[in-house]
Amino acid sequence: MDFDEVLEELGELGRFQLTNYILVCLPVFFSAANSLSYVFVAGTPDYRCRIEGCDDRISPDYSASWVNRAIPDLEYETGTANSKYVPSHCSMYLHDNATVGEGAFANNDTCPLNFSTESIVQCTEWVFDSRDWTIVGEWNLTCNSNLWKLSLIGTIHFAGIFCGSMFFGTLADRYGRKLMFIVSIMLMTAAGIGQVVSNSYDMFAVFVYLNAVGTAGIYPLAFIIGVELVGRRKRELCGIVLNYFYAVGEAFVALIAWWFGSWRMLQLAVSAPAAIFLCYYWFIPESVRWLLARSENRKAKDIVTKAARANKVVLSSRILESMENATNEDDHDSKKPPMRQMLAMALSSKVLVSRTVIMFYVWAATAFVYYGLSVNSTSLSGDKYWNFALVCLIEIPGCMMALFILPRFGRRISLVGTLMICSITCGAGAVIPTSVYWAAILLFLVGKLAITASFAVLYVYTAELFPTAIRSCVVGCSSTMSRVGAMIAPFAPLLGTVFPELPFICFAAAPFLAAILAIFLFPETKGRRLPETVKEAEAI
Structure with a gap:
C-alpha cells in the first residue's frame, strides 16, 4: 500500500x-x-614551563608578573609574531646555578632567580591556565x-x-x-x-x-x-x-x-x-x-x-x-532486475565508474573542509569559544542557502559555486594578516556557510546521478567516503606547526579540485526524471 x-x-x-x-x-x-x-x-590550553624556585608548588600562577623574564615569547616555538607577549609552551631561559631554598619566595609575584636570555632550554614540568583544563x-x-x-x-x-x-x-x-x-x-x-x-x-x-x-x-x-x-x-x-x-x-x-x-x-x-x-x-x-x-x-x-x-x-x-x-x-x-546484476552493469560502464570515483573524492573533500573548519576555528585570533559558536551556527543559513539555490541554479552550478566560494574564502584567509581579526573571521564564516550548502546539495545531486537499483548503495558509499575526509580533518591544526597558513591552503585546494572535476565531468540533473537503468544514468 x-x-x-x-x-x-x-x-x-x-x-x-x-x-x-x-x-x-x-x-x-x-x-x-x-x-x-x-x-x-x-x-590545547595556555600553558608554560614551571620555573623551580619561582612558581608556588601548590598553586602556581600561569600569568605571574615575572614570567616574561623567565620564558621567551611563543613566537620562538611557532615562528608567528604575537601582538602581545604569550609565554612559550616548552621553552625557558636558562637561570643561574644559585640554590633556591624552600622559603626563597613568598608568593607567585616574585622570582629571585637570574635568567640568561641568550640560553634557552626545554622544560619537563608545566603550569597550566586554570581557566581551561583539558586532557593536555x-x-x-x-x-x-x-x-x-x-x-x-x-x-x-x-x-x-x-x-x-x-x-x-x-x-x-x-x-x-x-x-x-x-x-x-x-x-x-x-x-x-x-x-x-x-x-x-x-x-x-x-x-x-x-x-x-x-x-x-x-x-x-x-x-x-x-x-x-x-x-x-x-x-x-x-x-x-x-x-x-x-x-x-x-x-x-x-x-x-x-x-x-x-x-x-x-x-x-x-x-x-x-x-x-x-x-x-x-x-x-x-x-x-x-x-x-x-x-x-x-x-x-x-x-x-x-x-x-x-x-x-x-x-x-x-x-x-x-x-x-x-x-x-x-x-x-x-x-525488477536483481541489484547484483545492476551493480555488475554499472561497474562495466566507464561513465558511471568515473562518476562514482569523482563523487567519492568530492564527498571526502567536502567533509574534510566542513569538519576541518570547525576544528580549526579555535585556532583563530580572538575568543575561541565565540569563534567556534559562530562557525557552528552559520550552518543554519548554510542549509537555507542550499534550499534557495538548488531550484534556481540547478545541481551542478550550485555544487561548483559553493565549493568555489569556500575555496576562495579559505585561500584569502591564508593571506589575511591575523591582526585584521574581523576580516579573518568573516572569511572563515563565509567558507563554512558555503561548504555546509555544498554538503546539502551533494545529498540531492548524488541520488539523481545514479540508477535506482544502486542509488542507495552509492549514496551510502559516498557518505562512508566522507568519513575518511572527516578522519583526516582533526590533523589540520597540526599542519599549522609546519607553517601557520598551511591548514587554510589545504582547505582551499581540496574544494577547488572538487569544483573543477564537477564542472567538467558531472551532468546537470535539474528537471530530469530519476534514472531507473544504467543506460538512463549514462544518458544524463
Missing part, C-alpha cells in the same frame, strides 16, 4: 507527528554536542611531540562515527528504528560518562570511540523516525529543522566549555542528561513504514489509529482495511 495516502487523511504534520518530531529532535541536540566536544576536551594538563600531553595524540582523538572519534553508521543502519533494518535509536543514545551517554571517569589517555581514547559509535546512530535514525510519519510536502521542512537542532547543539559545546572551563564537566554536561531519553521506549512510536515492510500490519494500524485520535481526524474504512491487508512491497520488487 502507499502510506502517503494514509498521511493525506491523517494530516501531513498534525499534532501527533509534530509532538513526536520534536521529541526525536532533542537527542540530536546532544548527539551534535558529543560529536564536537573533543575540540575543547582535547584542545590531565596527562601532560604537552609540546609538539604530543600534538599528534590530541589530533588522534578526533580521528578516533570519526572512526567510531564511520563504524557506528554502518552498525546501527544494519541493526535498525532488522530490529527496528525505535529500539536502535534508544540503544544508540544510551551507548553515547554511557561512553560519554566513561570518558569523564577515565584515568589514562588510552582508557579515554577507547570511550571516545564507543561514544562516537553511539552518536553515529542518533541523527540518521531520528531523521527516519521523524520524517517517515509526515507527508511528502512537509518532509523537506522537517529534514532542514533537524539540522537546526544539530547546529545549535554544536554551538552549545562552546557555551558549556566556557562556563565550566573543565573538560570533565564539559563531557558530563553533554552526555549525562541524555540518559532521560530512555523513557522514549514508552513514548515514541516505531516507524510505521518499517512495521508495514515487515508485515506487522496490526501494530502499524494501532499507531495510525492513535495518531488519528491525537490529530482529531476520522480515518476512512478504506484506509483502515488497506492497512489490515497491506502486503510487503518487496514482493513486487522481485520482478
